[in-house]
Amino acid sequence: MAQILDGKLTSKKLKEQIAVEVADWVANGGKKPHLAAILVGSDGASQTYVASKVKACGMVGFDSTLRTFDETVSEEELLAEVESINANPDIDGLIVQLPLPKHISVEKVTQRILPEKDVDGFHPVNVGRMVKNEPAYIAATPFGIMKLLEEYKVETSGKHCVVIGRSDIVGTPMSILLSRKGYPGDCTVTLTHSRTKDLAYHTRQADIIVAALGWPEFLKADMVKEGAVIIDVGITRVEDANSKRGYVLKGDVKFDEVAEKSSFITPVPGGVGPMTIASLLYNTFLSAKGEIY
Numbered sequence: 001m002a003q004i005l006d007g008k009l010t011s012k013k014l015k016e017q018i019a020v021e022v023a024d025w026v027a028n029g030g031k032k033p034h035l036a037a038i039l040v041g042s043d044g045a046s047q048t049y050v051a052s053k054v055k056a057c058g059m060v061g062f063d064s065t066l067r068t069f070d071e072t073v074s075e076e077e078l079l080a081e082v083e084s085i086n087a088n089p090d091i092d093g094l095i096v097q098l099p100l101p102k103h104i105s106v107e108k109v110t111q112r113i114l115p116e117k118d119v120d121g122f123h124p125v126n127v128g129r130m131v132k133n134e135p136a137y138i139a140a141t142p143f144g145i146m147k148l149l150e151e152y153k154v155e156t157s158g159k160h161c162v163v164i165g166r167s168d169i170v171g172t173p174m175s176i177l178l179s180r181k182g183y184p185g186d187c188t189v190t191l192t193h194s195r196t197k198d199l200a201y202h203t204r205q206a207d208i209i210v211a212a213l214g215w216p217e218f219l220k221a222d223m224v225k226e227g228a229v230i231i232d233v234g235i236t237r238v239e240d241a242n243s244k245r246g247y248v249l250k251g252d253v254k255f256d257e258v259a260e261k262s263s264f265i266t267p268v269p270g271g272v273g274p275m276t277i278a279s280l281l282y283n284t285f286l287s288a289k290g291e292i293y
């Protein structure tokens with residue numbers, strides 16, 4: 001039976017550490033970190049995520065600002081808000097929660113955020129710096145996974161890692177970070193996606209699998225090698241009449257059967273999700289300290 005990679009506990013530890021460091025930083029005259037978040041529309045999951053991020057700011061002693069817009073907001077209006085936050089010297093980090101409505105270009109919005117305030121690490125400047133192994137804000141999900149592997153001292157050097165999903169936010173940066181020199185890293189990485197032929201052939205070779213395709217319970221036990229390390233990034237709301245909320249959260253991994261075969265596994269919820277919040281706080285604190293730009 002696999003050991004659980006407990007993201008909830010690890011995130012709590014990281015947040016406590018950040019809170020102590022922030023208190024010390026502020027007591028010594030440092031600027032109190034301040035994160036701004038922009039939320040467009042009324043998607044339930046996005047509302048929940050943004051609320052968690054704002055709440056976490058309060059818990060570690062940061063200021064936060066939340067700007068909400070109706071989903072009919074124009075691209076122009078949204079870009080103007082980004083620019084206003086860019087120009088506000090009190091705000092260290094800005095995130096625009098994704099997804100955005102179809103009439104708004106994610107690329108345009110992401111690129112309008114100043115790289116030095118882009119604590120989500122989505123701006124091409126930060127992506128490019130990450131690829132070149134230069135100081136950069138690294139996107140919260142892949143960064144959180146790296147921290148989790150580190151916390152549990154999961155061996156990565158020389159391991160074969162198969163990433164499922166090539167999104168800009170998770171799969172692609174994950175493949176880059178795990179192949180970089182150093183720890184966690186030095187993996188041989190295979191990046192698979194919807195056009196990959198015989199995906200199970202690849203996953204069965206993997207020492208480490210990162211499932212980030214957004215397909216509930218996609219990864220089954222027969223697709224996994226004995227003793228593999230399983231990172232489940234999926235978090236999909238699946239309707240369930242027996243649940244009080246009307247839905248349950250499912251990862252991309254069929255947890256019970258895969259847990260029996262693997263050496264380490266992240267649960268959903270309580271695995272990768274909480275780690276993303278700690279990563280975002282970490283980046284925002286770096287920004288307030290001026291440690292990257």
Ligand code: GUN
Pocket residue numbers: 095096097098099120140141169276
């Ligand atoms: N939507 C899903 N994940 C993320 C994230 O890490 N940041 C933002 N801004 N939106 C998201």
